[in-house]
Amino acid sequence: MKRSRVTLADVATMARVDRAVVSRVINKDPTLNIRQETRERVLTAIDRLGYRPNVAARSLRTARAHMFGLFIPDFANPVYAEIIKGAESEAASQGYVLVTGSAVGAGLGEYMDRIGQGRIDGLLLAGAGDEAGLVEHLDRAAIPWIMLNNRSRSVERYVILDDERAAALAVEHLVRLGHRRIAHLAGPAAADTAGRRSAGYSAAMREARLPEGPIVAAGYTPAGGAAAMARLLDGPERPTAVFVANVASAIGAMEGARSAGFEIPRDVSIVAVHDLELASYLFPALTTVRMPLAELGRRGVTLLAGLKPDDKVAEVLAGPIELIQRRSTAPPPG
Amino acid sequence: MKRSRVTLADVATMARVDRAVVSRVINKDPTLNIRQETRERVLTAIDRLGYRPNVAARSLRTARAHMFGLFIPDFANPVYAEIIKGAESEAASQGYVLVTGSAVGAGLGEYMDRIGQGRIDGLLLAGAGDEAGLVEHLDRAAIPWIMLNNRSRSVERYVILDDERAAALAVEHLVRLGHRRIAHLAGPAAADTAGRRSAGYSAAMREARLPEGPIVAAGYTPAGGAAAMARLLDGPERPTAVFVANVASAIGAMEGARSAGFEIPRDVSIVAVHDLELASYLFPALTTVRMPLAELGRRGVTLLAGLKPDDKVAEVLAGPIELIQRRSTAPPPG
DNA sequence: AAGGTCAGGTCAATCGTTTGACTGACGAGA
DNA sequence: TCTCGTCAGTCAAACGATTGACCTGACCTT
Numbered sequence: 001m002k003r004s005r006v007t008l009a010d011v012a013t014m015a016r017v018d019r020a021v022v023s024r025v026i027n028k029d030p031t032l033n034i035r036q037e038t039r040e041r042v043l044t045a046i047d048r049l050g051y052r053p054n055v056a057a058r059s060l061r062t063a064r065a066h067m068f069g070l071f072i073p074d075f076a077n078p079v080y081a082e083i084i085k086g087a088e089s090e091a092a093s094q095g096y097v098l099v100t101g102s103a104v105g106a107g108l109g110e111y112m113d114r115i116g117q118g119r120i121d122g123l124l125l126a127g128a129g130d131e132a133g134l135v136e137h138l139d140r141a142a143i144p145w146i147m148l149n150n151r152s153r154s155v156e157r158y159v160i161l162d163d164e165r166a167a168a169l170a171v172e173h174l175v176r177l178g179h180r181r182i183a184h185l186a187g188p189a190a191a192d193t194a195g196r197r198s199a200g201y202s203a204a205m206r207e208a209r210l211p212e213g214p215i216v217a218a219g220y221t222p223a224g225g226a227a228a229m230a231r232l233l234d235g236p237e238r239p240t241a242v243f244v245a246n247v248a249s250a251i252g253a254m255e256g257a258r259s260a261g262f263e264i265p266r267d268v269s270i271v272a273v274h275d276l277e278l279a280s281y282l283f284p285a286l287t288t289v290r291m292p293l294a295e296l297g298r299r300g301v302t303l304l305a306g307l308k309p310d311d312k313v314a315e316v317l318a319g320p321i322e323l324i325q326r327r328s329t330a331p332p333p334g
Numbered sequence: 335m336k337r338s339r340v341t342l343a344d345v346a347t348m349a350r351v352d353r354a355v356v357s358r359v360i361n362k363d364p365t366l367n368i369r370q371e372t373r374e375r376v377l378t379a380i381d382r383l384g385y386r387p388n389v390a391a392r393s394l395r396t397a398r399a400h401m402f403g404l405f406i407p408d409f410a411n412p413v414y415a416e417i418i419k420g421a422e423s424e425a426a427s428q429g430y431v432l433v434t435g436s437a438v439g440a441g442l443g444e445y446m447d448r449i450g451q452g453r454i455d456g457l458l459l460a461g462a463g464d465e466a467g468l469v470e471h472l473d474r475a476a477i478p479w480i481m482l483n484n485r486s487r488s489v490e491r492y493v494i495l496d497d498e499r500a501a502a503l504a505v506e507h508l509v510r511l512g513h514r515r516i517a518h519l520a521g522p523a524a525a526d527t528a529g530r531r532s533a534g535y536s537a538a539m540r541e542a543r544l545p546e547g548p549i550v551a552a553g554y555t556p557a558g559g560a561a562a563m564a565r566l567l568d569g570p571e572r573p574t575a576v577f578v579a580n581v582a583s584a585i586g587a588m589e590g591a592r593s594a595g596f597e598i599p600r601d602v603s604i605v606a607v608h609d610l611e612l613a614s615y616l617f618p619a620l621t622t623v624r625m626p627l628a629e630l631g632r633r634g635v636t637l638l639a640g641l642k643p644d645d646k647v648a649e650v651l652a653g654p655i656e657l658i659q660r661r662s663t664a665p666p667p668g
Numbered sequence: 669a670a671g672g673t674c675a676g677g678t679c680a681a682t683c684g685t686t687t688g689a690c691t692g693a694c695g696a697g698a
Numbered sequence: 699t700c701t702c703g704t705c706a707g708t709c710a711a712a713c714g715a716t717t718g719a720c721c722t723g724a725c726c727t728t
Contacts, residue, residue: 005451005476007714018678023716031717033676050474052451056399057714059390060683067453075415075434076611084409089438097448099433100409104423114431117339117386118684119401140384142339222615255615277410281556281589283617341684352708357686365687367706391684394713452714 006051015045069120070100073127083126086294090301109137122304144307148300150192156312166289167200169323170271174241175208178331183213183232183239197245213239225252233260240332241269265330275324285326292319340385349379403454404434407461413608417460420628424635443471456638478641482634484526490646500623501534503657504605508575509542512665517547517566517573531579547573559586567594574666575603599664609658619660626653
């Protein structure tokens, strides 16, 4: 039970060298010229004292925190879990710590104020909208930042996935099954991903020479999906299949269809964007389009590590996008 | 206009006072005697320069980082999302930043090494097991830490929920519906929560003078739940109801029951611990026991804020535990 | 013998804040 | 007149690690 903190000076004393030597040994300074024997004295001293460098002192001196932040809107959304995993592992392998936060209730502004200056070397923003003052807030912090999965209208600092293609894959699957009345349960108008998926839907429908079915927008939540589905199935020209923009809404959509008395996939097929482990345990197991979310987090960190505060990034991540067929899609009735 | 970083000295120069005054104004030092006029000069200087205190320097001087860590095994498990939310909001209101991490692949040891010394003032460990060397690792960091939802055999530093009572609530509900053959789909033997829920199950069964049905353990995952359920329903004395230790396993368990050809709740009732929004969108909507998870996170932070590295904590959080009846439970067949 | 090279380190300024100790000016009381 | 007490700030030493510049002695070369 060592209580008082161990510093460089303590190690230096024990190893009978200058603090500078210890520092250079720890940081593997290539300019350091040292006898093997001395190096070992330092190393054992570090070990015996249980020395850990003080991050605050190091950050102060070097002006780098070796820490990246990841800001997400909501931990309850499992889609972000994938992004976090990718980002965390990439950060670790680059020698950074990734800290994830979500400023419950408050927004990014308060988060940035609380995080203060000098605590993180860069920030990843997943699923952030195009809120007022966002860019100003970030620029005041004078650290590099990148949006994941969303573009900001005002600046080029984002990595996104090929949502058009994902949507097309889903629609093509339905078309191949024989569907002609394919509706679209879109995402919230504010979300950039929603727009891109809708665009992909439209393009694929045009390509297949099919009229765009009814389109209803809803938040990326089960509750939103359930409500929207009810409206989609209520119209006169009932669709035989629905392309849902997000897996969370799809979970609600399935419930909505069931409680409206429709059976999936007999009466209506459902396919959604984003694959999750959960999808195969739903009833019926949900057909999805798998997106490289972990890769997105990974790429964000990689870019952040080599970015200056004023650099531009505008990238559509090329990664495997594939349709995972399960049981929620089938040929149309009749 | 972000030139080089703005420091205290810049503010002091602009306000024509000493750095000390600026510092004391910022920290609301009660011993500071200052004219209203001067204070305002300082405040406007801060504002005009967009000054943010440098966290590294502050931490170095005060030996406090104003940051707490929360370590969880897996972001994909939605149960932790609740804990994070509670902890984050409590931390914010106490002036701390909460950072959540999960050392993918590696364990807590590597996480602690990466996080370094002096970066966080305290650590919350959710769902950590009783791994070897854990306590040593934590004690070397010389910061207060608390386990959430799990006890360590070796030290008294935990806050848990009343899992016995949660289990009893679930079992009593099944008994009241008329079930007599109530099986238990338990959690992994390594998890402390699993043990307490099993104990609660046993006690409630004894109380109801019922023989303990078959008990099968599984990890807190859908896959584990599905496999375990198959085994439970395969035996000679098939249970009419199953108490599942965790909602994630329950999702799998439902799937397992369905693919074995049983209908829920007609053939078998299912009730699980932990309520999630998702539960009402499953098919059928899952009956659960709601646990105060956010409160657990909240309490953890509160304790951490007023804890010394050697203090003991052993607390069963008193919070509302209630049965949320949905459609996965019904009277037994016949 | 003077100069040069190299190994093997040491020295000390610096990063930005905090904080206990101190000071100069002014007015009041003895 | 001298002392004392406020008021309104100022001074400067930390905190712990990093890093460019410097030093010392041994050995070699011409």
